[in-house]
Amino acid sequence: MDESGGSGQPRSGTDEPAEHHAGPVAPAAPSATPADGRPAQATEGEDGGGATDNDGRDTSHGAGPESTPADGPEGRSSAEGHATADGPPTGHDHPAHDHPADDRSTQDHASHDPGHERTLAHSGSTRTRPPRRPESPRGGLLMGRPFGVPVYVAPSWFLVAALITWVFGGQLDRVLPELGAARYLVSLFFAVAFYASVLVHELAHTVAALRFKLPVRRIQLQFFGGVSEIEKEAETPGREFVLAFVGPLLSLVLAGLFYVAMQPVEPGTVPGVLLAGLMVSNLIVAIFNLLPGLPLDGGRMLRAVVWKITGRPMAGTVAAAWVGRALAVSVLIGLPLLTQSGALGSTAEDSVGMDTVTDALLAAILAAIIWTGAGNSLRMARLREHLPELRARNLTRRAVPVETDTPLSEALRRANAAGARALVVVDPDGNPLSLVREAAIVGVPEHRRPWVAVSGLAQDLTDGMRVSAELAGEDLLDVLRATPATEYLVVEETGEIYGVLSAADVERAFVKAMARPS
Numbered sequence: 376m377d378e379s380g381g382s383g384q385p386r387s388g389t390d391e392p393a394e395h396h397a398g399p400v401a402p403a404a405p406s407a408t409p410a411d412g413r414p415a416q417a418t419e420g421e422d423g424g425g426a427t428d429n430d431g432r433d434t435s436h437g438a439g440p441e442s443t444p445a446d447g448p449e450g451r452s453s454a455e456g457h458a459t460a461d462g463p464p465t466g467h468d469h470p471a472h473d474h475p476a477d478d479r480s481t482q483d484h485a486s487h488d489p490g491h492e493r494t495l496a497h498s499g500s501t502r503t504r505p506p507r508r509p510e511s512p513r514g515g516l517l518m519g520r521p522f523g524v525p526v527y528v529a530p531s532w533f534l535v536a537a538l539i540t541w542v543f544g545g546q547l548d549r550v551l552p553e554l555g556a557a558r559y560l561v562s563l564f565f566a567v568a569f570y571a572s573v574l575v576h577e578l579a580h581t582v583a584a585l586r587f588k589l590p591v592r593r594i595q596l597q598f599f600g601g602v603s604e605i606e607k608e609a610e611t612p613g614r615e616f617v618l619a620f621v622g623p624l625l626s627l628v629l630a631g632l633f634y635v636a637m638q639p640v641e642p643g644t645v646p647g648v649l650l651a652g653l654m655v656s657n658l659i660v661a662i663f664n665l666l667p668g669l670p671l672d673g674g675r676m677l678r679a680v681v682w683k684i685t686g687r688p689m690a691g692t693v694a695a696a697w698v699g700r701a702l703a704v705s706v707l708i709g710l711p712l713l714t715q716s717g718a719l720g721s722t723a724e725d726s727v728g729m730d731t732v733t734d735a736l737l738a739a740i741l742a743a744i745i746w747t748g749a750g751n752s753l754r755m756a757r758l759r760e761h762l763p764e765l766r767a768r769n770l771t772r773r774a775v776p777v778e779t780d781t782p783l784s785e786a787l788r789r790a791n792a793a794g795a796r797a798l799v800v801v802d803p804d805g806n807p808l809s810l811v812r813e814a815a816i817v818g819v820p821e822h823r824r825p826w827v828a829v830s831g832l833a834q835d836l837t838d839g840m841r842v843s844a845e846l847a848g849e850d851l852l853d854v855l856r857a858t859p860a861t862e863y864l865v866v867e868e869t870g871e872i873y874g875v876l877s878a879a880d881v882e883r884a885f886v887k888a889m890a891r892p893s
Contacts, residue, residue: 515527515528515529515530515532515595516528521578521581522578522581522582522585524581524585524591524592524593524594525593525594526574526593526594526595526596527593527594527595527596528595528596529595529596529597529598531597531598532570532596532597532598534598535566535598535599536563536566536567536570539562539565539566539569540559540562540563540565540566541559541562542562543561543562543565543566543652544558544559544561544562547561547562547648550643550648551643551644551645551648554645561645561648561649564649565649565652565653568649568653569652569653569656570596570601572626572629572653572656572657572660573596573600573601573660574594574596574601575625575626575629576600576601576622576623576625576626576660576664577594577596577601577602577603577622578594578625579621579622579624579625580603580605580618580619580621580622581594581603581605582621583617583618583621584603584605584618587609587610587614587618589605589606589607589608589609589618590605590606590607591603591604591605591606592604592605592606599740599741599744600660605618607849608688608759612679612680612682612683612688612691613679613683615675615678615679615682616675616676616679616680618675619672619673619674619675619676619679620672620676622664622672623660623661623662623664623665623672623673624661626657626658626660626661626664627657627658627661629653629657630654630655630657630658630661633650633651633653633654633657634654636650637650637651637654666702667695667698667702668695668696668698668699668700668701668702668703668745668749669692669695669696669698669699669748669749669752670699670745670748670749670751670752671699671702671745671748674695674696674698674699674749674752675695677691677694677695677698678691678692678694678695679691681694681695688756689756689757689760692752692753692755692756693753693756695749695752696749696750696752696753697749699745699746699748699749699752700745700746700749700750702745703741703742703743703745703746703749704742704746706738706741706742706745707738707739707741707742708738709738710734710737710738710741711731711734711735711738714731714734715731757889758889761888761889762848762849762852762888763847763848764848764884764888765847765848765851765852765881765884765885765888766846766847766848766851767842767843767844767845767846767847767851767865767876768844768845768847768865768873769884770876770877770880770881770884771844771865771873771874771875771876772795772796772797772874772875772876772877772880773793773794773795773796773797773874774795774797774798774799774872774874774875775789775790775793775795775797775798775799776798776799776800776801776805776807776872777789777798777799777800777801777811777829778800778801778802778803779800779802779808779828779829779830780828780830781828781829782824782825782826782827782828782829783816783819783824783825783827783828783829783832784821784824784825785825786798786811786829787816787824796813796875797810797811797813797862797874797875797877798810798811798816798829798833799811799864799872799875800829800830800833807836807864807872808833808835808836809830809833809834809835809836810833810834810836810840810862810863810864810875811829811832811833812832812833812834812861812862813861813862813877814861815832815833816832819832834860834862836864837858838858839854839857839858839860840858840860840862840863840864841863841864841866842854842855842863842864842865842866842876843865843866843867843868844865844866844867844868844873845868851881852881855878855881859878860878861877861878861879862875862876862877862878863875863876863877863878864876
């Protein structure tokens, strides 16, 4: 099965220092934005300009975080992969912008509650990062980069390899008792060959994804098989179906190849037993992955079919996820019952004691994996549905340009008079040089502010810190993740300064969007 990490997950639990009230500061008065939709900006020596910012109240209530590898984040795979989380808001400044994202309206960057705005000097600093797609742990051994995609072997693989070696070794002892202790070497070879087949299954997903120009973050071999972490969703249901089907198809092809290779080989020999075991194991992998429930490949195929019929990818995800949950319950109850009934090859008398406990434990683990993956798929779909709501233009704070030698107190006076919550350091020609960090402002006592130049509190602008005002959704998150920072300069297509984007505002907007029902 493949796992895609589609879109971002908010990082919760950031520490936000308490507000520093160093004395009275003029309230931020909202001012209207010009008709072109851009925040007004004060020139050097003026008191006005800039756009009003978000309100300072903490009014957002996110649901509790629930982060597990899924389809997205991910985050991250469309149907399975990293689960996205509804994390709680972590800051005190709740960004709530009303104005449209793309039209040149006369609305400003004001909050919904202008009577409760904070000034720049009193806003709490937020040490945070942009919302991130959920990522699986990067632990494990890098085995190679076929097609440019890194392949990792997770530590859990060694546990299952040892388990396969022990179980298959016991079977070899009954079939080929003359092997003695060497049977465990043969069993270890079988474990490695089996996971090589799993890698071929995942490579099929990867090649198909790359063929459809979908980025693949990595392949990981782990306890129960492997995952291909595809970062974006297929654009059409047809591509989704193909992307899901190629994995089981390759497993069926491998099972057929091993069956053909068995024909000239003596059944009671080591090659014969190995080929038979690999044929059966690949057949089981193919059949299991074709079951019609997320997060399995068959669930993604069902999702594609429902998507095609209804025209709504979310409808396909909901249907396939609930079938996946029903499948998880069926595995939990049905697998032990099948074992007890002897339908899987053993008699009921043999399926007692430790074997019964092992079967029940295996069923519980499989059911938990399927149930969790189905839930992750639903959260990932909801994430993708709400991602377009994240627009740089909507979330941008009004900024006031100041020159490098401007005292902090004077810069704050201009910002507060303009209702702005950000300072951009510019050269004499008005070209932006750096951004004054909000956390640095809060750390300067009021009596020191007339003697501290804004340049000493600013972070130099890099290319990655310049964000287009037209960015939205996954494109916006990708840009922010590429250059982690607390603030970004937002510019128009013409290069004009539009304002400053705070990573904390993006995170809180993300959490608020995720908290709303689909």
